[in-house]
Amino acid sequence: MDIRFHGAAGEVTGSCHLVETAGRCILLDCGLIQGGRKDEERNREAFPFDPKGIDAVVLSHAHIDHSGRIPLLIRAGFAGPVYTHRASKDLCRIMLKDAGYLNEKDAEWENRKRQRKGLAPVAPLYTMQDAVAAMRRFRGLAYDEKTEILPGIDIRLRDAGHILGSAIVELWLAKGGTRRKLVFSGDLGHRGAPILRDPTPVADADLVVMESTYGDRLHRSRDETQAELAAVIANARAERGNILIPAFAVGRTQEILYHLARNYDAWGLAEWQVFLDSPMAIEATEIYLRHNDLYDREAAALWDGNRHRPLLPNLSFTRTGRQSMQLNRVRSGAIIIAGSGMCTGGRIRHHLKHNVWRGNCHVVIVGYQARGTLGRALVDGAKHIRLWGETIRVAAKIHTVGGLSAHADQAGLLDWYGRFEGRPPVVLVHGEPEASSALQAALGSATNAAVRVAGPGERIDLTDAAR
Numbered sequence: 452m453d454i455r456f457h458g459a460a461g462e463v464t465g466s467c468h469l470v471e472t473a474g475r476c477i478l479l480d481c482g483l484i485q486g487g488r489k490d491e492e493r494n495r496e497a498f499p500f501d502p503k504g505i506d507a508v509v510l511s512h513a514h515i516d517h518s519g520r521i522p523l524l525i526r527a528g529f530a531g532p533v534y535t536h537r538a539s540k541d542l543c544r545i546m547l548k549d550a551g552y553l554n555e556k557d558a559e560w561e562n563r564k565r566q567r568k569g570l571a572p573v574a575p576l577y578t579m580q581d582a583v584a585a586m587r588r589f590r591g592l593a594y595d596e597k598t599e600i601l602p603g604i605d606i607r608l609r610d611a612g613h614i615l616g617s618a619i620v621e622l623w624l625a626k627g628g629t630r631r632k633l634v635f636s637g638d639l640g641h642r643g644a645p646i647l648r649d650p651t652p653v654a655d656a657d658l659v660v661m662e663s664t665y666g667d668r669l670h671r672s673r674d675e676t677q678a679e680l681a682a683v684i685a686n687a688r689a690e691r692g693n694i695l696i697p698a699f700a701v702g703r704t705q706e707i708l709y710h711l712a713r714n715y716d717a718w719g720l721a722e723w724q725v726f727l728d729s730p731m732a733i734e735a736t737e738i739y740l741r742h743n744d745l746y747d748r749e750a751a752a753l754w755d756g757n758r759h760r761p762l763l764p765n766l767s768f769t770r771t772g773r774q775s776m777q778l779n780r781v782r783s784g785a786i787i788i789a790g791s792g793m794c795t796g797g798r799i800r801h802h803l804k805h806n807v808w809r810g811n812c813h814v815v816i817v818g819y820q821a822r823g824t825l826g827r828a829l830v831d832g833a834k835h836i837r838l839w840g841e842t843i844r845v846a847a848k849i850h851t852v853g854g855l856s857a858h859a860d861q862a863g864l865l866d867w868y869g870r871f872e873g874r875p876p877v878v879l880v881h882g883e884p885e886a887s888s889a890l891q892a893a894l895g896s897a898t899n900a901a902v903r904v905a906g907p908g909e910r911i912d913l914t915d916a917a918r
């Protein structure tokens with residue numbers, strides 16, 4: 452009876468942990484490694500275990516760094532089911548398909564270069580077709596219901612409050628007379644974040660496997676964030692300009708829409724037109740709307756109070772490229788939410804081209820911008836940007852709004868762990884080394900628990916782990 456950490460050990464992406472008991476193998480997550488080219492090449496390597504020997508996958512949530520290698524696992528021979536929350540199943544349907552599409556585009560681009568060099572073509576990591584086929588393995592579960600997935604192995608998903616459908620996984624294992632309970636945090640949400648409930652406290656475990664993304668950080672307060680957004684909208688209105696918001700399709704986009712809906716009157720939004728200009732974000736938003744039974748109390752109240760009128764009466768979904776291009780002519784009064792979140796692709800680049808050289812344009816950055824991306828260049832104060840071979844002056848005002856993180860900060864992580872009885876041992880995953888060691892130190896001094904940071908490929912014997 453043991454667990455091995457095959458991904459998101461010493462890093463943030465590629466979440467993948469293998470649990471073995473009594474000859475059965477369960478994979479917790481099967482995520483894509485993300486980052487630079489070198490990192491992403493690792494996705495093509497063979498799995499460090501036999502995919503044919505995996506009996507089931509339990510998926511914590513739909514983010515691609517947790518789900519993105521499932522189509523590869525299936526292609527490599529995995530023949531079992533994928534258990535996840537039913538909302539995660541809905542989100543995976545669009546996210547894995549999108550990943551397949553991007554893989555195909557990447558391969559096309561790569562192969563044009565290879566052809567010119569006289570090299571043999573490469574195959575996409577996996578295709579849209581692979582992603583669609585993978586969805587047939589998905590079994591959607593509800594929160595809080597215990598399910599026997601294999602003889603002697605039960606799971607229960609608890610709301611992790613990170614994105615829609617995100618789950619903490621409770622896993623009960625038996626081998627002969629030995630019984631152990633493992634709790635895998637998945638990604639934990641930020642307390643008080645809009646729309647979703649706070650991460651569910653869990654009381655008992657023999658071993659806790661816990662994320663540590665922001666183990667070394669405290670987030671800015673939500674009130675400050677709201678005030679920042681309000682100020683941007685007021686300034687842009689005074690200057691009669693447009694507002695551009697580059698946003699990730701799942702989670703952040705819905706959070707922004709929620710803030711706009713909730714403050715519709717207070718922020719004078721009736722004078723604006725709001726455009727959601729991303730087919731994927733539109734689909735994700737529709738899934739969020741469909742699963743309104745998962746909302747927190749505040750969002751549920753807003754939802755119930757607006758049965759008879761739309762939440763944001765001036766919100767338009769621009770699905771087609773043609774509708775999107777029509778926005779190029781709008782000079783003022785438009786709030787445009789478009790992907791990609793770091794401006795590396797997608798429709799936001801067109802909107803930047805048509806707006807960013809105007810002094811009355813406001814760009815609101817609401818998420819993390821990785822080094823080397825166009826979004827990061829804007830945050831870092833670039834005076835000019837290059838788009839489609841054209842140099843464009845940046846005259847727009849660039850605002851970075853913090854406090855919208857989908858992850859718990861150090862205080863949130865300490866609080867969640869603090870609800871366990873008897874201080875079970877903890878293994879930290881899903882964090883850069885500095886973040887994990889900061890959380891290790893903080894947890895150790897706050898609780899006296901035995902805390903370690905998982906190393907890549909490390910194995911922990913669960914029969915040894917006991918309360």
Ligand code: ZN
Pocket residue numbers: 512514613638
């Ligand atoms: Zn996540």
